[in-house]
Amino acid sequence: MSATERRPALEEIRGPSAIGGGARRFLDLLRLTSVTEFKLGYHGTVLGFLWSFARPLLLFAILLLVFTQVFRLGSSVDNYAPMLLLNILLFQFFSQATEQALSSVVRSESVVRKMQFPRLVIPLSVVTTNLLHLAFSLIVVFAFILAYGVTPQWTWVLFPLALFALIALTTAVSMLLSVIYVRVRDIGIIWAVGSTALFYACPILYPINFPGAPQQFKDLIMLNPLTPIFVQIREWIFDPNAPGAVESTSGRPWLLLIPIAISIAICVAAPIVFSREAPRVAEEL
């Protein structure tokens, strides 16, 4: 760093930005704030960190009870119970990260307004904190999947691909929401409803080839950028005979281009919008 030089030269300062203050500081801050937030998540609880494992277990118990004993939906789908658990945890990651990120910049007002703080760290640390929670949950879930009797297949190694797609989308949406919320507070309410809509418009509780579902509904579901991810995970992890993303389009593979295009658009727009707005957030707050 140039800070150690004896006589530093005059350098123009360009004001606040998304990354401002150097990549090193950015990464250190991201890591520290994420880990801190993660620890604080279980702060003051008796079980503490064990909740990372206990929570998915309890959730699983409930889901199993409701959907195999009450609704009996699961009987027609192979490995329904562990699939449901994995799906729900993955979607929770998406919905919690985006919802927390939404207000994160506004909540960090004092840091934003009184310090040269790289703005991007704020929504990103929310995502990484939730990612840590997810990582621990996944350990439990995969233990469960094995215990449930699902046979490992070679396609399991593809799971990180789907996970990566989900993380990328979550990050991009979080960035967009966090910075739009500074200007348009309505987005908070819109997103609360929107993420619920996304939940039901996605094969999480039900398989994509749910018998009896109208074709229009299936097409609508295919528009959801999350759908291909969840469809693919089911095929890769639970049931090689289940339809993959391409088969789910009912013979119209081009339909798949829509969610992909939406995802790419979001991922491209997020850094552009964020870096455009980042210098101004301190004033807009």
Added chain:
Amino acid sequence: MLSVPEPERRDVAIEVRGLVKSFRMPTQRVDTLKERATNLLSRREYRELQALRGIDFDVYSGEFFGIVGRNGSGKSTLLKLLASIYRAKAGRIRVAGRIAPCIELGVGFNPELAAYENVVLNGVMMGLTPREARSRFRNVIEFAELGDYTELKLKNYSSGMLVRLGFSLMTQVDADLLLVDEVLAVGDAAFQQKCMDAFARNHQEGKTIILVTHDMATVATHCDRAILLEGGEIVHEGDPSAVARHYLELNFPGDRRPVEGVDVPISGHSSEAEIVDATLFDTEGEESSSFEQGEPVVLEVTVRATAKLTDPVLGLEIRDGDGTLMFAPPPQPLAEEGTLSPGDTVRLRGRLANPLASGHYFLSCGVGLGSGAPRPIAFRKNAADFVVFGTRGFRGLVELDFTAERVPVTEETKA
């Protein structure tokens, strides 16, 4: 410490040129979609609020630089621009070296965490690597005198302890330039002294310190140079005592200096005596109109007799800006022999100990006849005015002599 601005040109640490910052204030805050929708047709109106109107200044390397100004003068905006919190609309800032990215103590402290985590987290925010931050934890705690409280969560800290921790941290990060916004008024006296010592040490180590403050005593005693902002412009630059004086003048709107004394006509005696002049000096004999708290005020009043005056006396009054009489000494005899002849001019020099609180004061003079209850023959209201600056930490109109000490508690009281 009270160093006169050095004539030698040093390296420029901060160069500010044509800095403009404006805020767009919607005349009507539009925050919800409905408002936006209904306002779509009518163009949204913005009021351009000019916070800084193109200012230029240099801060030299190793300087203790003061930025003063009234509320809304743009001084905090300037500091935020220097700290990269705001982006300038026009103009540029160039900085040599690393600037501490923080303008307030304890920003980013997490109340749920203990001191250690906070020091590490905050140290990284201030630009240290995590390793450096960890290794400096001891120093930070020692300086802040919080050794017994490291296990305590920050939410259980007192505000003074928080300030100490924040300040201590700030002195431990390797910034070449420190930006400080009004932190000195917090904490107990001993810690304030420590803060000033630490700043002085940082200053001696060659760090450049930029201080935004309302405390004119600090400006006058610590700063090498200062600027005074008013309405987004620099209205005065240079010698900190002069800046301090200008600042205090600004705080008393309506009083343009120098004040014009008003001769108040007294019926029947308008031509017997004339107050020619009233001037104030500091103890070194320099004419002055601003005094630090506790600094004696030397005054000279010149009176000319226009008629034969028997037992002429000079009356003095010192009033504050509200007109409250602060002090009036007993009438002072003007004539050695008891009488003054027409045309005689006498000058009286007085020395006033100055226990006054910060503020703007007015000296009025009167001439009277008779030693017991003098009959006034001339009076000049506000013949001179002066400003007292500084905060010695007392409240009230004047500082009374006061000392306190700790004494043992007797057994009965304990029981």
